[in-house]
Amino acid sequence: MTPSTVKPLFQDANVFDVDPSTGFMSPGVPLSRLPVQWEAWEAILDAASTAKIQPGDKPDITEQEMAASKGWRDSARKLPVLSITDMESTPVELRRAHLVLAYLLHFYVHSLPPTAPVSIPRSISLPLLRVSIILDIPPLLTFADTVLYNWVLRKPSDSEVPAVQNLQTKTMFTGLIDEEEFYLCSGRIELRGVEALELMRATMDEIFIGDGTAVRRITEYLTTMTGVINELKVLLQDVRKQCDPDIYYNEVRPWFRGEDSDLERRKWVFEGLGEDPSLSPPVELSGPSAGQSSMIHVLDIFLGVKHQSPSPDKPSFMSRMQRYMPRNHRLFLDHLNANPRPLRAFVMSSENAELHDAFNRVVIALKEFRDAHMIIATLYILGPARRAAKQVWTNLAGPGEPLKGTGGTDLVKFLKDTRSRTTETIIP
Numbered sequence: 540m541t542p543s544t545v546k547p548l549f550q551d552a553n554v555f556d557v558d559p560s561t562g563f564m565s566p567g568v569p570l571s572r573l574p575v576q577w578e579a580w581e582a583i584l585d586a587a588s589t590a591k592i593q594p595g596d597k598p599d600i601t602e603q604e605m606a607a608s609k610g611w612r613d614s615a616r617k618l619p620v621l622s623i624t625d626m627e628s629t630p631v632e633l634r635r636a637h638l639v640l641a642y643l644l645h646f647y648v649h650s651l652p653p654t655a656p657v658s659i660p661r662s663i664s665l666p667l668l669r670v671s672i673i674l675d676i677p678p679l680l681t682f683a684d685t686v687l688y689n690w691v692l693r694k695p696s697d698s699e700v701p702a703v704q705n706l707q708t709k710t711m712f713t714g715l716i717d718e719e720e721f722y723l724c725s726g727r728i729e730l731r732g733v734e735a736l737e738l739m740r741a742t743m744d745e746i747f748i749g750d751g752t753a754v755r756r757i758t759e760y761l762t763t764m765t766g767v768i769n770e771l772k773v774l775l776q777d778v779r780k781q782c783d784p785d786i787y788y789n790e791v792r793p794w795f796r797g798e799d800s801d802l803e804r805r806k807w808v809f810e811g812l813g814e815d816p817s818l819s820p821p822v823e824l825s826g827p828s829a830g831q832s833s834m835i836h837v838l839d840i841f842l843g844v845k846h847q848s849p850s851p852d853k854p855s856f857m858s859r860m861q862r863y864m865p866r867n868h869r870l871f872l873d874h875l876n877a878n879p880r881p882l883r884a885f886v887m888s889s890e891n892a893e894l895h896d897a898f899n900r901v902v903i904a905l906k907e908f909r910d911a912h913m914i915i916a917t918l919y920i921l922g923p924a925r926r927a928a929k930q931v932w933t934n935l936a937g938p939g940e941p942l943k944g945t946g947g948t949d950l951v952k953f954l955k956d957t958r959s960r961t962t963e964t965i966i967p
């Protein structure tokens with residue numbers, strides 16, 4: 540294959556909804572309220588926040604709080620099934636609709652008493668299933684809903700690219716700064732990562748040229764990228780500044796559980812599903828995880844980090860998480876994966892010591908990002924789980940079984956594995 544016959548991989552990034560300024564984040568401020576036709580959804584979502592609906596398995600939940608939840612759920616159940624026909628060709632409305640309906644779904648399911656059957660009313664289930672089919676993502680809360688399409692500007696700005704510190708979260712379960720900072724930490728990483736995307740694009744272009752000048756330029760790009768990934772690590776560690784681990788674990792995280800993390804292993808029933816032949820039951824429902832961040836997946840693909848599944852007949856967690864990404868971002872990852880000239884092979888065949896070093900330093904930076912991430916996961920999940928009077932996660936797992944992540948993973952083993960896979964990418 541000659542350079543002239545090969546189309547650079549990143550050339551059509553826009554086609555995949557990867558914006559040159561905001562990367563995987565919405566290219567402009569996302570729609571913050573649906574048009575009046577769907578105001579009933581927005582209004583009932585506001586009502587959940589105003590009534591301060593609490594998780595049904597909150598250890599010290601009061602009679603009053605249970606009554607408020609029940610009142611809210613009754614109102615949600617009484618809503619009419621609104622048609623989505625008029626938004627079908629308007630992606631920004633579809634995305635906001637998915638977000639609003641998914642928050643409603645999680646409010647509904649997780650405010651139920653812990654042993655009540657999970658039966659999602661038609662008013663929520665039918666439009667959510669329909670919107671999800673068009674968007675080609677599962678009908679529950681995803682990373683895109685909580686982060687990519689869930690922000691406004693803190694202060695008005697003329698700049699096309701929002702400054703990382705100028706983001707504010709739009710929709711939340713608790714309204715707590717801890718929840719907001721949990722989302723914004725990821726949002727800042729997405730925005731800061733845009734430079735890494737640009738460096739990847741430039742690197743791929745140079746690989747297609749492949750001469751001595753290209754090797755020198757790639758070495759420079761990789762060196763810059765190491766600095767960017769180090770900054771992503773700092774942004775991750777900064778979550779500790781305003782997100783308290785116990786508040787996160789006890790008050791925010793319970794809202795995120797998917798069907799596969801349900802404490803009572805209840806099946807989620809989507810009412811009305813059988814009355815519309817175009818709908819089929821969801822296959823798998825994992826809660827939102829930053830494991831759905833395309834940014835980290837792109838870095839893995841670019842560097843050649845290969846994640847493996849614990850069993851050969853099951854997809855790896857990372858490939859499973861791609862099902863939860865916006866469809867075009869998933870296609871972008873497939874496109875990059877099909878790269879006929881991967882960077883790692885190019886570096887190995889170049890036999891250039893400086894390029895080797897620069898490549899390995901990027902891999903080490905990503906490994907160090909994962910080291911920091913493990914410390915964060917320990918601080919925000921393992922620590923509070925041990926401290927919690929009622930250890931919900933260990934209850935789920937049963938005595939002697941490992942602690943589970945939001946995506947249903949054996950948390951510690953899984954995070955150690957992804958880190959090992961990163962280390963294995965270093966060129967000896």
Ligand code: HEM
Pocket residue numbers: 721724725728729775778827828829830831832835836909912915916919920943944945946947948950953954957958
């Ligand atoms: C307080 C902050 C965070 C906590 C408590 C946390 C926790 C976790 C947990 C428990 C998992 C296991 C998978 C699951 O079941 O969901 C996970 C995976 C993952 N998280 Fe986080 N996370 C945090 C922030 C972030 C951020 C900001 C990012 C980057 C945008 C990130 C990226 C990932 C990735 C890529 C995975 C897949 C495993 C890997 O690549 O190593 N996380 N996280």
